Amino acid sequence: MTPDPVLSYSLLSHVITIRGVASSPTLPDRLDALLGSHIESRRHDRQHNGAILTLRREGDVWRLVDPDDGVPDTPLHTEEQAARFLEWLAYSVAVRHAELPLTLHSGAVVRNGVAVLLPNVSGAGKTTLTLALAARGWLPLTDDVCPLVECDGELVAIGCRRCCHLSEASLAILQAEGIALEGPVAGLSDFYRPQDWAEPAPVRGIVIPRYIAGSPTLFTPITQAECLGQLTGMTFAQDTIPAHERRRNAARLAAKASGFTLTYSALDEALDIFETLEARIVDSSLTEASRIPAIIHSNTSA
Amino acid sequence: MVESVYLLQRADIETHIMPDGTCLLFDVVGNEGRALNAAGALTWDYCDGTLSVGEIADELAELLANVPQVRADTLALLAELAQSGYLVTSEHALTSTAQ
Numbered sequence: 538m539t540p541d542p543v544l545s546y547s548l549l550s551h552v553i554t555i556r557g558v559a560s561s562p563t564l565p566d567r568l569d570a571l572l573g574s575h576i577e578s579r580r581h582d583r584q585h586n587g588a589i590l591t592l593r594r595e596g597d598v599w600r601l602v603d604p605d606d607g608v609p610d611t612p613l614h615t616e617e618q619a620a621r622f623l624e625w626l627a628y629s630v631a632v633r634h635a636e637l638p639l640t641l642h643s644g645a646v647v648r649n650g651v652a653v654l655l656p657n658v659s660g661a662g663k664t665t666l667t668l669a670l671a672a673r674g675w676l677p678l679t680d681d682v683c684p685l686v687e688c689d690g691e692l693v694a695i696g697c698r699r700c701c702h703l704s705e706a707s708l709a710i711l712q713a714e715g716i717a718l719e720g721p722v723a724g725l726s727d728f729y730r731p732q733d734w735a736e737p738a739p740v741r742g743i744v745i746p747r748y749i750a751g752s753p754t755l756f757t758p759i760t761q762a763e764c765l766g767q768l769t770g771m772t773f774a775q776d777t778i779p780a781h782e783r784r785r786n787a788a789r790l791a792a793k794a795s796g797f798t799l800t801y802s803a804l805d806e807a808l809d810i811f812e813t814l815e816a817r818i819v820d821s822s823l824t825e826a827s828r829i830p831a832i833i834h835s836n837t838s839a
Numbered sequence: 840m841v842e843s844v845y846l847l848q849r850a851d852i853e854t855h856i857m858p859d860g861t862c863l864l865f866d867v868v869g870n871e872g873r874a875l876n877a878a879g880a881l882t883w884d885y886c887d888g889t890l891s892v893g894e895i896a897d898e899l900a901e902l903l904a905n906v907p908q909v910r911a912d913t914l915a916l917l918a919e920l921a922q923s924g925y926l927v928t929s930e931h932a933l934t935s936t937a938q
Contacts, residue, residue, distance in 0.1 A: 762861035762874035769865060769872050781853065784865060788855040 546572040548631035549684055552587035555623060567620040567723035571700060572627055588630045620723055628699055632682060632773045639786040642771040643683040645694045646675035647735035652694040653742035656771040662748030665707045666807060668731055672714045673808050676735035692790050695737040700728040710804060742818045743796045754806040757798045764796030840918040842893030845929040846886045852925055864925055878903055882913050888929040892917050
């Protein structure tokens with residue numbers, strides 16, 4: 538019996554193996570475009586730092602075999618639907634199993650070796666702002682899934698080159714800003730990637746973006762506790778890292794960065810804020826002691 | 840809130856004290872956080888059952904004499920934290936510990 542061909546991808550240092558799609562006309566190429574060229578096909582399972590996703594053809598539709606809890610048992614009618622679903626599921630599984638200290642639901646951009654995170658829920662305008670910032674020299678690390686790793690005793694944003702999902706309106710805005718994008722990827726009309734990506738960098742700023750139609754541009758400093766409060770709501774669940782440890786890592790991140798909220802409707806005004814952001818980012822590691830109120834010292838020593 | 844009441848931090852609340860003096864309280868049961876400014880963080884730190892609500896407010900008023908309304912703000916914060924379950928009365932805390 539011929540073994541079922543498999544496609545394996547390395548996402549966030551986690552191997553995702555997809556079975557049951559090799560015989561379809563377009564899915565292997567679409568998945569390669571979405572998830573990166575598949576790596577050497579070999580046996581991976583949960584005991585070998587990997588996960589297996591298997592699709593089965595049932596008449597005119599595909600279905601996922603043995604979906605985990607929380608994964609919708611959606612019938613997939615077209616190869617396009619299957620590609621979208623598998624892309625989402627592969628990243629979801631990779632994030633859940635990632636052996637990283639922290640993974641945030643956040644955009645991230647880098648300029649001059651400094652990373653700024655843009656954490657918020659879907660629909661807050663992260664993607665458009667993250668990609669548009671390239672017009673001001675801030676290259677994207679990610680627009681949605683931001684993994685962080687330990688490096689020299691601090692957390693460094695390494696980014697994730699997952700495709701961005703862009704509406705027609707966002708696409709038009711980015712084109713008007715002259716942002717070069719690759720896509721549509723895998724024949725999916727709303728899947729794009731930036732042409733230029735940033736290199737990993739330590740996080741020194743956290744800007745919580747919120748697009749509100751008609752709103753004036755408001756850029757407001759927030760306390761580290763407020764920043765941490767936002768980050769705790771934006772941490773992805775990871776099986777390998779307990780929740781309290783993720784919150785502790787988020788606290789380390791918030792302690793090193795200057796935090797702000799940015800409410801805007803005019804994109805150019807929001808971009809202007811980032812022109813001067815580096816000057817407003819305080820290097821917490823240098824000024825930490827002077828920022829602790831004396832009253833806290835006296836209380837601690839009492 | 841009665842000022843003679845003694846309040847204690849609920850044992851399972853995570854306290855993240857930040858370098859700028861603020862702190863985040865995280866309720867692992869409700870899965871939600873509550874950010875406190877520096878004065879709030881100090882108020883929270885006093886809630887170990889040693890001082891009554893009124894005595895904590897007096898302490899804050901003395902320590903932060905240049906901050907207007909600090910006594911009233913402290914009382915309001917303590918009432919809010921008690922109402923939302925971050926703080927419990929010391930009798931209640933002792934009962935919970937005994938169980």
